[in-house]
Amino acid sequence: MIYLDNAATTKLKKSALEAMLPVMTENFANPSAVYLAAGKARRVMEEARDVLAEGINADRNEIFFTSGGTESDNWALLGVAESLRDKGRHVITQKTEHHAVLNACKNLERRGFEVTYLDVDENGILDPKDLEKAVRKDTVLVSVMAANNETGVLQRIGEIGSITRKKRILFHTDGVQAFGHIPIDVKKMNIDLLSASAHKIGGPKGVGLLFKDTEAELPPLIFGGGQERGLRSGTENVPGIAGFAAAFKDRDDAKRVKELRDFLETVILKEIKGVFVNGNTDERLPGILNVSINGVKGESVLMRLSSLGICASTGSACTAGSGKPSHVLKAMGFSNERCNSSLRFSLNGENTKEEMLETVKALKDIVEDFRKILA
Numbered sequence: 001m002i003y004l005d006n007a008a009t010t011k012l013k014k015s016a017l018e019a020m021l022p023v024m025t026e027n028f029a030n031p032s033a034v035y036l037a038a039g040k041a042r043r044v045m046e047e048a049r050d051v052l053a054e055g056i057n058a059d060r061n062e063i064f065f066t067s068g069g070t071e072s073d074n075w076a077l078l079g080v081a082e083s084l085r086d087k088g089r090h091v092i093t094q095k096t097e098h099h100a101v102l103n104a105c106k107n108l109e110r111r112g113f114e115v116t117y118l119d120v121d122e123n124g125i126l127d128p129k130d131l132e133k134a135v136r137k138d139t140v141l142v143s144v145m146a147a148n149n150e151t152g153v154l155q156r157i158g159e160i161g162s163i164t165r166k167k168r169i170l171f172h173t174d175g176v177q178a179f180g181h182i183p184i185d186v187k188k189m190n191i192d193l194l195s196a197s198a199h200k201i202g203g204p205k206g207v208g209l210l211f212k213d214t215e216a217e218l219p220p221l222i223f224g225g226g227q228e229r230g231l232r233s234g235t236e237n238v239p240g241i242a243g244f245a246a247a248f249k250d251r252d253d254a255k256r257v258k259e260l261r262d263f264l265e266t267v268i269l270k271e272i273k274g275v276f277v278n279g280n281t282d283e284r285l286p287g288i289l290n291v292s293i294n295g296v297k298g299e300s301v302l303m304r305l306s307s308l309g310i311c312a313s314t315g316s317a318c319t320a321g322s323g324k325p326s327h328v329l330k331a332m333g334f335s336n337e338r339c340n341s342s343l344r345f346s347l348n349g350e351n352t353k354e355e356m357l358e359t360v361k362a363l364k365d366i367v368e369d370f371r372k373i374l375a
């Protein structure tokens with residue numbers, strides 16, 4: 001199998017598994033208990049918190065463990081909206097966000113909020129000046145992702161952070177694709193809230209975090225026993241948390257992944273005519289390549305690749321199979337045809353040059369086949 005769908009999820013790293021096993025077997029105790037074994041579990045969890053906090057230049061008290069990126073996004077948006085609803089009911093986001101943010105915004109609209117969905121340009125980038133213009137007196141929150149899951153395009157979150165700080169508005173960023181792949185400094189970038197998830201960086205599924213600046217007010221979304229300093233109840237997923245930190249420590253070499261992605265891109269463009277790269281090619285994650293291939297359907301190419309053991313995607317896992325054109329490519333102003341002919345290859349540190357060559361060879365055959373049928 002050639003696995004090129006790392007933006008959907010990753011294989012658990014060996015280092016992550018090794019960190020998880022002892023807290024599932026020997027030190028399985030509930031970290032809230034009083035005996036020695038509980039203390040050990042607690043220590044593992046707190047060490048993980050330190051590692052992950054340091055990774056974004058946050059304080060350990062600003063890290064809250066959750067069940068993943070979706071929960072973190074929902075908590076940030078619904079939580080801030082609730083705590084600030086008397087101050088204002090306007091939220092700003094942009095059109096290429098993940099559905100965890102977009103659908104949370106839809107929910108806010110049902111709760112009486114107004115949401116502005118800003119446009120991006122044909123490269124997938126939101127102009128921070130457009131954001132500045134969209135700010136109103138009643139704006140309480142801006143949510144703009146750090147990196148897009150379909151195209152890998154990076155938003156200018158440093159610039160956005162200076163705007164929101166100047167205007168005294170809270171800034172949330174969905175950092176699920178960016179965290180562990182590109183450097184993030186929440187202090188320098190003036191980020192108040194950041195979502196991250198373990199399974200996009202070689203950690204286990206079902207665990208993530210929300211970074212919350214000490215000054216940002218956020219009520220709990222989940223009520224219960226008062227874990228995570230009263231803000232996120234439920235017995236902590238200690239193995240998941242341990243695996244998350246271990247995967248982060250053992251994160252891929254971005255330079256190597258980028259070289260491999262650039263190699264794949266170069267060979268595809270050279271071998272197959274009528275291919276267009278979607279999204280800004282400079283301001284992009286190291287591991288993602290999104291292309292549209294003239295005259296073919298992405299879904300059909302994907303099936304044929306899959307029958308050869310090559311795993312790629314047409315975009316986000318949520319739109320795959322729905323038959324709807326990607327909302328991300330649509331927002332970039334592309335025709336339905338260009339959207340429906342798109343493919344996403346997302347790489348990680350384990351992929352090889354040989355795999356890239358094999359993929360392009362298969363892709364070339366498939367595309368030629370389809371074009372012949374259609375000609």
Ligand SMILES: *Cc1c(COP(=O)(O)O)cnc(C)c1O
Pocket residue numbers: 007008067068069070071073098100145147148149174176177197198199200206207208
């Ligand atoms: C995967 C992803 C999410 C959802 O994270 P889960 O941990 O799977 O809930 C949110 N945002 C982005 C950008 C993602 O890629």
